[in-house]
Amino acid sequence: MNPYLILDVPDSADDQAIRSAYLTQLRRHSPDTDPVGFGRVQTAYQNIKDIEARCRWWFFEHAESPESPIALLIEREQTRPHTARPWPELRSFLRHCTTLH
């Protein structure tokens, strides 16, 4: 799992931004209601919390790389925090899906 996606931060995020995103995600995935998500967020934060951890993850622990671009797309969308989309946006998506073949 890509910790950047789990925490919803860009690659260039610094320690402070990552910490802030971590706290935001913790509020969303509390250990009581979502223990799995809580553990995932914690692991993600440990992986990129500072430059040392980021480099280690990047070059030595980033073994679970997606196997293909579409797998990357799927992983990205699975791990990205699902924010509540407003109904007009969701409706457009559903309408668009009816046109797909």
Added chain:
Amino acid sequence: MRIDFPQLMPEAPFTPAQLALEKSGLEFLRNGKFRKARDAFKSLNKTQPSRALPLLIEANLGLANEMIAKGQVSEANQVLAYLKNIAPASTNLTLTPALGKISGDAWSALVPLAAQRLGASTQPAGSIRAADEMILGAASPDHPGHPDAKAILTALEIGYGAAATEQTTPLLRSVPRASPFSHWVFFFKGMTALESGDPARAADCFRRVPENSLLHASIPAMLTLCGAPATPLPTPRTVRALCAWADHPTLAEPLLQAEPLWRNKKRSKALTLLTKTVPGLFCWGARSFQADLTRFLTTEFVVTHLDDTDYGESLLDYVSGSSRGVARAAVDQAFFAINFAEYSGCAHRHFTEALTKLDGISRVAQLSPAMQSRIFTNLAETYIADIKRHPNSECSGPNAKYALEHAIKHDPDNLRAWLMQCDLLSMGKDTSTYHRFLDDLTKRFPAQKEVLIRNGDCCVNRKTYTKALRNFESAAKLDSVDPRISCGILRARLGIAEEAYTKRKPSKANWELIDALASANLSCAEYSLWRLRVRRIVLEARQGTNEGTLVEFAAATLPLAPSEFLLETACRFGIVKFELRFKEETLEKMFPSRQGPECLADFLAVIDEVEAFEDSAHHANAGGVASRIYAAHQALLFRFVVERKDLITLLIKTFNSVSPNLALVSPVIQKWFARDPEDPLLRFLCATYRFPWVSSPPRVDPRELATHLRDSHDPDKHRLLVLLQKHSDRIAAGRYGRNLRERTPKLDLDYDPHANDDDNYDDDDDDDSFQDGFAAIDQAMGKMSPAKLLGLLGNIFGGAGLPGLGNLADPFPGHPPRSKPPQS
């Protein structure tokens, strides 16, 4: 759609022309060209209604659906009105526009038609489709007439976040299970579960959406998002839906095309395809799918498929050949990040892995030697920083050295690597190697300012001043404004001058100093012009080359000089010449430039210096000189010391001074007491200094003392506390003869103004409380809050006189002691 049309009368068979017309009409119908089909069957219907009418109705229905899909509702209604005229009553004239052909504006047109169908339909499938059209086409919850649709739409408008659960739950419960809208409840619950991080529950909900619903088109994508895809590999439709979900619908086709290439290990072709078709690729730092894809492609190269040279070459060909500087910077950033790979540890595995990757990257990327050298230099920089943080690190030093050797091997002209190696050597204990290295480096880079400066500094430290001056002068030719160079030249010239004086060559020394003065830069903090002058005079005085310079110097420079240099001058003169006359002259010039109580404090400090000549033959004159100076400047002192806070500052600052000097201050203090004989802090300080005219234990109001301490600056407070501590030690040694530190004070440090109400202030029985108080100060100093400090002082002084001073006569006759401290 088949229409059972009753056979009314036998008709003649089609002629060949009619057959041809019918054939073309059927062809139009199959191809979705309903208008042309309608025209063909319309003409046939006149002669062969039993055979042509069903086809005519079907063509008109298709035309009406097409119109509806385009949002042409009125035209579609006209067609429907025509159909009602020609079609039998039992004909189902329901309009169901084909999926994928409904334009955005046409959805709203479907709502009233869907409402009609929903009321008329008896089949569940038709109802579900109509319900979906009603929900997806409604502009607002008030638009559709169906109550369930209104509830669903209201809930969707509110949102499916956790915060809206209280509002949406009653709405969803109002939708019965048999309602054609009930699958929307499952969809809503699925979205809520997905948003709240419960993908398993979300997948369960999504699976309950019926297949004939319009919603089902999105369900495979939603199941994939939940981690429970319907098929192991996503279908193209799912990929397109996922791209739409990710707000990148245009990326679906490039990904679908690149996917089989990638999986068949044709990564190079896939990369080429992606770079040509995906806009915005190789943009780093952004929070977009393109950025993730860029990272994926680069990571695949750097981490996973470093041995795939075809792919690596394709990647780096593209990146290197790209005109976008961002891409180049991105790869550079990636390389640089590798340098940090061994940021923290001494794990040699990581180090070798990092170097292996670097070598691989360099080989595949065909980086220039300078670039490779730069990468290794960055790596070495990391290790050197680690050495500074952890001096005992065992691996960082060898790793840094190894990386620097690589860097220099790749690019011998990499000055940064050389200088870093210089830093590395300077951290070691082998100074001779370091010096030789610097000399070699200077020969290699004779025109590099940084090298020359480092060598110059090193030479100054080695006291090879001539060589240092040569280096600094060479550097000055390259950069005339660098303050490090001018400062270095001054240091070198001063060193040469000192050597010359030592070797009895005062003329040469003077010339060096004159040159140094000429090139002195006032912005040079370490060796300012003042200090240079002082040094020159001192050196001349030491050698006896210019006796008259001292007076000349004092007259010319002292009125303007900073006080610290004046003191330095005074002390140096005294040390060098052993003649107090120089101090006196210096001080005479010095005092007019000083103001306030600091003037007197400086004076006392100088007098202390005079007394440092206790063993010299001139010591006997010290007191006389001090008295003369004081007599000459007494008026000046009195003029400046006019405020109470100045006097207290003076007392606090000079508590270390010996009593003869304090005796000089006593007239000032007595003058102040003449104004306010009950000043508690002054009384306390005077008692502490044991002024001979203090004859009784003064009473100290803790609040007065506390007020002053609160208002004073921190250094003053600290001095006073030290003073108190010293006082307590003196008492302990002289009167009680026991070590106060061995006692454990159990004082309540919070000041209680009523604690000592019943005590007699003159009662010596409170000595123990004093000892406790001073011991508490000793213990609590530095960690006491201001409030506790005040409370402690209240405990010390609030209820008793000062111990050790109880037998002295009352210095303030006619002024009774204050009875008690105020209660509030």
